[in-house]
Amino acid sequence: MASEVILETKNLTKGFKGFIAVNDVSLKVRRGSIHALIGPNGAGKTTFFNLLTKFLTPTAGSILYNGDDITALKPEQIAHRGVIRSFQISAVFPHLSVLENVRIGLQRALGTSYHFWKSERTLDQLNGRAMQLLAEVDLESFADTLTVDLPYGRKRALEIATTLAMEPELMLLDEPTQGMGHEDVHRVTELIRKVSAGRTILMVEHNMSVVSGICDRISVLQRGALLAEGNYEEVSNNPQVMEAYMGTTSGALEGAHG
Known part of the structure; x- marks a missing residue:
């Protein structure tokens, strides 16, 4: 127990x-x-x-x-x-989209952080979970937004989503x-x-x-x-x-x- x-x-x-x-x-x-x-x-x-x-x-x-x-x-x-x-x-990649930042968090959790040479299509399997995490922090509508363009408070929400990706x-x-x-x-x-x-x-x-x-x-x-x-x-x-x-x-x- x-x-x-x-x-x-x-x-x-x-x-x-x-x-x-x-x-x-x-x-x-x-x-x-x-x-x-x-x-x-x-x-x-x-x-x-x-x-x-x-x-x-x-x-x-x-x-x-x-x-x-x-x-x-x-x-x-x-x-x-x-x-x-x-x-x-945190969301340390300002010129990636909000979705891509969370996806990198998921890669870290899976132990595939360094597989950047793989085809991007192989990462699409993570999109569903990434969108779930964005929904949890009310960022679904910002999924395709570049992180650098997010308002400050929304960046903090993204950082929480990236943290949640690490379970x-x-x-x-x-x-x-x-x-x-x-x-x-x-x-x-x-x-x-x-x-x-x-x-x-x-x-x-x-x-x-x-x-x-x-x-x-x-x-x-x-x-x-x-x-x-x-x-x-x-x-x-x-x-x-x-x-x-x-x-x-x-x-x-x-x-x-x-």
Whole structure:
């Protein structure tokens, strides 16, 4: 029987020449949840993500995924186990169509990424699944559009579709609404809620309205250490969290972008 916890870190630590970027973080992510990692700038959120995906090696501590210790695995081994970081595996081919970008994601999942010399007709078998993924992120009508011509918010949707092509069990979303206007924020927030069905999502996000709207649990980092955890109401009313974000215990977390 699958454990309730899909991802766990135990005393995870990363130091850079005397500077501790992630400091003894023990965190559990429940299977099927949307879990947010928040904190002021410089809190260690991106470093923590880089440790999870093994683009950085921990100084100390361990990472467990589905109960297995994955601390020593390589980035590609982590991805093969179903831990996929969105916007790292992104739509990196601006002059290919939206459909072609998703199809490349599917090729990666099939292990045929380097078969570019094959006839394009051999890739047509992937079109059906690619269109299903585009439908999942509301991009069917943009299938033949060059990626470079997509509006910014739609590019983020495409990046999510490309990530979904890798069949993630755990999606790591790194500031999915950064730099967006209100309309795009709302669209991508609803998209995250939609694609979370049957998956687990761990996301770094600055926009508190997004976090309050869709996240089941929130972990707050400050100076690399875990400051607080809980649901949005618990975290937003925590005096230590308000102090970290606002510099005062009298302000509210709502609207803080840190």
